[in-house]
Amino acid sequence: MTQARTLHHRRTTCRGCGATTLAPFLDLGRQALANALLRSPDEFANEQRFPLEVVLCTECGLVQLVDVIDPSVLFSNYLYVTGTSDTMQVHNEEYAKTICELLGLGPNDLVVEAASNDGSLLKKFLARGVRVLGVEPATNIAASANAAGVRTVNEFFGPETARALRAQYGAAAAVIANNVLAHVDEPVKFLAAARAFLRPGGLVSVEAPYIEEFVEHNEYDTVYHEHLCYFSISALLVIAERAGLRLVRIDRKPVHGGSIRMYAKSADDVREHAPAVLDLARAERGKGYTSLARMQTLAKASAKQRADLVALLKKLKSEGKTLGAYGAPAKGNTLLQYCGIGTDLVPFTVDKSPLKVGLFTPGMHLPVFHADELAKRRPDYCLILAWNFADEIMRQQSQYRELGGRFIVPIPSPRIV
Numbered sequence: 032m033t034q035a036r037t038l039h040h041r042r043t044t045c046r047g048c049g050a051t052t053l054a055p056f057l058d059l060g061r062q063a064l065a066n067a068l069l070r071s072p073d074e075f076a077n078e079q080r081f082p083l084e085v086v087l088c089t090e091c092g093l094v095q096l097v098d099v100i101d102p103s104v105l106f107s108n109y110l111y112v113t114g115t116s117d118t119m120q121v122h123n124e125e126y127a128k129t130i131c132e133l134l135g136l137g138p139n140d141l142v143v144e145a146a147s148n149d150g151s152l153l154k155k156f157l158a159r160g161v162r163v164l165g166v167e168p169a170t171n172i173a174a175s176a177n178a179a180g181v182r183t184v185n186e187f188f189g190p191e192t193a194r195a196l197r198a199q200y201g202a203a204a205a206v207i208a209n210n211v212l213a214h215v216d217e218p219v220k221f222l223a224a225a226r227a228f229l230r231p232g233g234l235v236s237v238e239a240p241y242i243e244e245f246v247e248h249n250e251y252d253t254v255y256h257e258h259l260c261y262f263s264i265s266a267l268l269v270i271a272e273r274a275g276l277r278l279v280r281i282d283r284k285p286v287h288g289g290s291i292r293m294y295a296k297s298a299d300d301v302r303e304h305a306p307a308v309l310d311l312a313r314a315e316r317g318k319g320y321t322s323l324a325r326m327q328t329l330a331k332a333s334a335k336q337r338a339d340l341v342a343l344l345k346k347l348k349s350e351g352k353t354l355g356a357y358g359a360p361a362k363g364n365t366l367l368q369y370c371g372i373g374t375d376l377v378p379f380t381v382d383k384s385p386l387k388v389g390l391f392t393p394g395m396h397l398p399v400f401h402a403d404e405l406a407k408r409r410p411d412y413c414l415i416l417a418w419n420f421a422d423e424i425m426r427q428q429s430q431y432r433e434l435g436g437r438f439i440v441p442i443p444s445p446r447i448v
């Protein structure tokens with residue numbers, strides 16, 4: 032929960048290649064921080080809002096934000112806890128298995144995870160008998176990871192932390208960083224720190240939302256202040272190279288609305304990027320993922336989605352239907368704020384995370400109730416803000432459905448299911 036501290040700056044250079052050729056294409060307006068839920072209505076008046084605009088570097092093709100909020104404001108009491116979702120449990124199990132098999136890991140090997148959250152992924156390595164170390168900047172979440180038996184230091188991962196931890200715990204067989212590279216203002220330095228932590232032959236594995244879904248499925252709601260980069264493989268190649276890494280493999284993953292997992296090795300170990308990775312980069316350039324014209328088309332589609340969704344909700348309301356929402360994820364808060372959907376249209380949302388229940392969504396101030404409240408309050412329609420978990424949510428909320436409730440999936444364009 033963010034205190035009223037103005038720690039915002041606007042950068043003028045590309046965080047991938049350093050060029051100044053930054054072309055704006057999507058303006059989401061001034062928004063409250065998407066993860067800064069509020070404790071009470073007393074906090075509404077002092078809530079801070081910041082510009083939220085997406086630009087493309089026409090030099091290297093990296094899609095990114097230029098407005099940077101101090102990470103100590105954004106992440107010191109972060110509410111996203113990975114362990115809450117069943118989908119992520121399955122994903123984490125596969126992740127640990129893949130890395131362990133790839134490197135042949137055993138009890139003498141160390142796996143480090145930057146931004147390890149509640150330790151959900153590292154637990155899967157522990158279960159396979161591998162040593163682990165989590166590095167997590169959110170104090171409350173690092174504490175809960177330690178309490179759950181996952182050794183975790185409460186730090187931001189970066190060059191100094193990596194050096195100190197390597198001296199204390201030894202070199203890492205693997206450094207993992209999931210859903211964090213897009214959140215750091217200096218991704219080149221971050222990856223260089225990960226590389227410096229590795230033992231010879233070690234692996235850096237990074238998972239990040241992939242730009243394909245952002246572009247093809249109109250996922251403008253994945254834009255929020257924490258999420259500074261929207262990676263294409265082409266742009267990642269530039270960043271990795273400047274960090275002294277070579278990409279050896281890319282996997283596609285269905286999590287978080289579509290992600291890529293990149294596997295990288297030090298340039299000391301591997302001289303060239305894998306040809307298959309270079310082929311993927313070529314193919315995506317052909318699809319326009321580094322093109323300004325393509326991004327401008329996306330911006331038009333976002334404006335249309337907003338108009339369609341607001342028209343649908345207003346129509347339902349005018350017909351006397353009641354509305355609610357499911358989830359209070361960052362993406363939902365971007366969507367609500369961009370579309371201007373407040374409690375007059377959607378009076379509440381529900382969430383499975385106990386950390387969010389009882390709070391209010393940033394910007395639009397929807398109260399967040401426990402997930403069980405959906406079937407109790409039984410609105411005629413439920414807008415799924417956490418639409419990337421739509422299938423799971425609809426399964427879990429079968430009772431609400433049996434009582435006649437209907438769901439609205441908002442992205443890529445609103446539809447009733």
Ligand SMILES: [Zn+2]
Nearest residue numbers: 045048088091
């Ligand atoms: Zn660039």
